[in-house]
Amino acid sequence: MGEEQSHTEPLRAPAGTHDVLWPESARWEVLVGEFARRARLAGFGLVVSPMFEDAALFRRGIGGESDVVRKEMYEFADRGGRDVALRPEGTASIVRAFVQHRPPVPWKAWYATPAFRYERPQAGRYKQHHQLGVEVLGTDDPDVDVEVVALAAGLYEWLGLRQVDLTVNSMGCAACRGAYVEVLRAYLEQHRSELCDEHRERFSVNPLRVLDCKRPACRAVIEGAPRITDHLDDACAAHLERVRQGLDTLGIVHRLEPRLVRGLDYYTRTTFEFAALSLDAAQNAVGGGGRYDGLAEALGGPPTPGIGFGIGIERLLLACDAEGVFPLSPPAPDAFVVDLTGGTHALALVDELRRAGLAAVRSYDDRSPRAQFKQADRSGARYALVVGPDEAARGIVTVRPMRHDGDQEPVERDAVVRWLVQATDGTGSTG
Numbered sequence: 498m499g500e501e502q503s504h505t506e507p508l509r510a511p512a513g514t515h516d517v518l519w520p521e522s523a524r525w526e527v528l529v530g531e532f533a534r535r536a537r538l539a540g541f542g543l544v545v546s547p548m549f550e551d552a553a554l555f556r557r558g559i560g561g562e563s564d565v566v567r568k569e570m571y572e573f574a575d576r577g578g579r580d581v582a583l584r585p586e587g588t589a590s591i592v593r594a595f596v597q598h599r600p601p602v603p604w605k606a607w608y609a610t611p612a613f614r615y616e617r618p619q620a621g622r623y624k625q626h627h628q629l630g631v632e633v634l635g636t637d638d639p640d641v642d643v644e645v646v647a648l649a650a651g652l653y654e655w656l657g658l659r660q661v662d663l664t665v666n667s668m669g670c671a672a673c674r675g676a677y678v679e680v681l682r683a684y685l686e687q688h689r690s691e692l693c694d695e696h697r698e699r700f701s702v703n704p705l706r707v708l709d710c711k712r713p714a715c716r717a718v719i720e721g722a723p724r725i726t727d728h729l730d731d732a733c734a735a736h737l738e739r740v741r742q743g744l745d746t747l748g749i750v751h752r753l754e755p756r757l758v759r760g761l762d763y764y765t766r767t768t769f770e771f772a773a774l775s776l777d778a779a780q781n782a783v784g785g786g787g788r789y790d791g792l793a794e795a796l797g798g799p800p801t802p803g804i805g806f807g808i809g810i811e812r813l814l815l816a817c818d819a820e821g822v823f824p825l826s827p828p829a830p831d832a833f834v835v836d837l838t839g840g841t842h843a844l845a846l847v848d849e850l851r852r853a854g855l856a857a858v859r860s861y862d863d864r865s866p867r868a869q870f871k872q873a874d875r876s877g878a879r880y881a882l883v884v885g886p887d888e889a890a891r892g893i894v895t896v897r898p899m900r901h902d903g904d905q906e907p908v909e910r911d912a913v914v915r916w917l918v919q920a921t922d923g924t925g926s927t928g
């Protein structure tokens with residue numbers, strides 16, 4: 498147990514977690530909104546599922562031997578003694594929900610969720626990160642694989658990212674993957690002494706994990722390892738070929754990478770990863786996914802193929818910063834109401850403006866005229882609407898443009914909302 502901090506010492510968010518504050522959060526709003534829009538256009542609906550589950554779900558789904566489950570899962574007994582875990586990723590919960598509710602297939606779900614992994618925090622690697630993702634259940638049509646990859650690729654393109662590298666692989670089906678794992682195990686056995694400390698002991702449990710090892714010792718051995726693409730059966734090879742052709746049809750540039758094994762054990766057939774070349778290679782994956790045709794069955798459901806991806810929001814924004822795209826542009830209000838009569842006019846006027854769909858702000862605490870105008874200026878508002886004693890007596894509002902040249906003018910109090918709707922073209926607060 499950590500020591501309780503004293504009452505006076507300010508508490509801080511845990512290491513490896515982040516508060517996303519305004520105005521940075523404006524980028525999150527826009528990003529999630531755009532992802533939702535694109536997902537909807539592609540036939541996906543939002544699914545919200547619990548952020549914690551029975552830990553057994555992740556052990557069975559992701560694999561008890563994966564690093565994510567073995568080393569990184571936030572697993573604990575709750576007050577009722579149940580073994581639960583915070584979700585380390587989104588797929589297992591979505592497939593669990595599918596198995597539980599049996600919606601008609603193909604079932605296309607999108608989500609935006611925090612994910613928790615006990616990792617050593619560093620740039621782009623956090624204990625809580627956030628993912629945008631989709632999952633499609635109920636079809637193994639390779640066109641779906643292409644659509645899913647295209648949805649992710651389209652988002653990077655929309656953001657303006659140019660240095661994103663897409664690699665694709667196939668993990669084969671249960672049969673050919675199983676045969677390949679045996680070939681790989683035999684190869685690793687021969688090279689056992691050259692492997693890194695961890696894998697010298699553990700390679701046999703899940704030889705595929707070694708292909709994912711970043712340590713130089715293992716990297717050297719992996720160079721010469723047999724490739725899964727040479728061991729695919731005819732159906733899996735044809736599936737991969739069809740996916741690649743589909744990507745070509747849509748003009749999605751990609752590279753076959755037979756050593757791409759992703760960190761979660763549920764994958765079969767198509768796997769893919771998007772790497773931001775502008776980021777440090779150790780954590781430059783800005784998205785990844787693949788098929789998991791055996792997962793629904795492993796979770797007690799009917800045999801149901803599936804595919805999806807997850808995109809890390811934080812890393813995506815880091816990549817945007819590195820490439821100088823998707824800059825921060827917090828929406829400014831349409832109007833700042835300056836009330837020099839005590840605040841009652843401001844109270845009513847901002848309410849009317851907001852009802853009309855305009856973004857309207859004001860100051861509080863009956864601040865001095867100088868302070869209010871300063872705040873109006875800082876807010877970036879397009880117009881200041883001023884109500885002083887004189888305006889109040891005459892039943893008018895003085896409208897002062899703040900972001901373009903132009904004279905201030907008196908507008909009838911009753912007409913000012915309509916006036917502003919017209920002046921802002923009804924574009925609301927995006928101007």
Ligand code: HAM
Nearest residue numbers: 586588622623626782783784785786787805806807809
């Ligand atoms: P994943 O590759 O483990 O896949 O994670 C997806 C993305 O989340 C990564 O590409 C990365 O951008 C981000 N990410 C992962 N871990 C961290 C971390 N510790 N800190 C910051 N960002 C991170 C999955 O989670 C699968 N559920 C994807 C999927 C969906 N496969 C099929 N359907």
